[in-house]
Amino acid sequence: MRIGIEANALKNEAGTGVLVRHLIRELRARDHEVIEFRHDLSSKGSSRPSSARRWMNGLRQVFWTQVTLPLAAARRRVDVLLCPAYVGPLLSPAPVVLMVLDLTFLVEPQTGDRLYMRYLQRLVPALAQRARRVITISQSAATEIARLIPAAAGKVDVAYPGTPTLPSPTSGGGNEDTPTLPSPPGGGGKYVLMVGTREPRKNYARAIQAFAVFRNQGFPQWRLIIAGGPGWAADDLAQEIDRLGLGDAVTIMGKLPAATLSNLYRDAGALFYPSLYEGFGFPILEAMTSGCPVVTSNRSSMAEVGDAAVQLVDPLDPESMAEGLAAVVGNGTRRDELVVKGRSRAADFSW
Known part of the structure; x- marks a missing residue:
């Protein structure tokens, strides 16, 4: 089958x-023939372009999607056009298969x-009304689509993704892929890991507040490592960190290479992933596959x-989040239980 795919998400x-x-x-x-369709219309220059520039860039992208893309698909005679984002x-x-990964834009x-x-x-x-099928990546998202987008009724399929491929952790110290982390007063190498783009939906500000409560409940030697680049309206986490007196305990490392991330998962006391909303949550699978226990939100797909x-x-209650962290890193039996269950659960997902 010749499959055309709107592939602009590859830049992420x-x-x-x-x-x-x-x-x-x-x-x-x-053995499918996959034809990628992409444009080069991303905003250039300032990370916060003017409103006029944003409008013009948005109009160009709309024109590409509604005019250039279908014309290109017609020229290449694709059997189906997959729109995954x-x-x-x-x-x-050609028939359109639309992927709606979550309903952040409505919820x-x-x-x-x-x-x-x-x-x-x-x-x-x-689009959902016109598409041949609508695919999403969790039953939670499918339920919301059925409730909030009636036009998709009867044509929604759930297709779980697999675990993103990470390199095997390296052994020993001194490897260039193993980050050097500053030690807070009191020393020690224990840390909780957060992974994800720094944007409001990821709930970093409350997570840092929860981490402060966690440290005050008998875990003063623990550190928080944040691995994720800045996203839309990235919170000023440094201000919150300073306000809570956590300057020596929180490290923001930005976007990291896969090998470094793999090592961080291996050595972390837990992955802390209290997002407000997700369509799936790849870091959960990455952590479970790596033998890292997970503390995550009790909502949406997580x-x-x-x-x-x-x-x-x-995820709205710092006390609840702090208690969850303590229940895992402060209890070896519970931590080991989650490691075993996590590896088993991760094996349920495949591409």
Whole structure:
């Protein structure tokens, strides 16, 4: 089959980029011809372009999606056009399969760019009505799609993704892929790991507050390592860290190479992933595969993906999050239990 794919998400290193890269690889491994369609219309220059520039860039991207993409698909005579990241043409020469990974734009629109959220609020329901099938990546998201996008009724399929590929952790010290972490007063190498783009939906500000409570409950030697680059409206975490007196205890490392991330998972006391909303949550699978226990939110897809193999907490309550961390890193039996259950749960997912 000749499959066209709207592949602009490949420019993203995390999230949708991970999904699309694996999707293309797996389709080609199954002897499908995959044709990638991409544009080069991303904003250049300032990280915060003016409103006029954002509008112009947005209009160019809309034109590419609604005009250039279907014309290119027609020229290449694709059998199906796969749109894996919410957007696609309303009129297409080939059947469209639309992927709606989550409903952030309807459920938590305040956590994303307002202009883009409004665009998706109008486009996705119309696309869902015209698409041949609508695919999502968790039952939680499928339930929300059925409730909030009636046009998708009867054509929603759930296709769980697999675990993103990480290199095996390196052994020994001194390796260039093993980060050197500053030790807080009192020394020790114990740390909790957070992974994900730094944006409001990931709930970093509350997580840091929870970490402060956790340290005050008898874990003063523990550190918090944040691995994730800045995203939309990245919170000023440094200000919150200073306010809570955690300057020596919290390290923001930014976006890291896969090998470094693999080592961090291996040595972490736990992955702390209290996101407000996710369509899936790849770091949960990465951690479980790496033998790292997970403390995550009791909402949306995170509870579904983790099932009984994670420690669930209320992401709106720093006390609940602190208790969850203490229940895992302060109890060796519970930690070992989650490691075993996590590896077993991760094996349930494949590409």
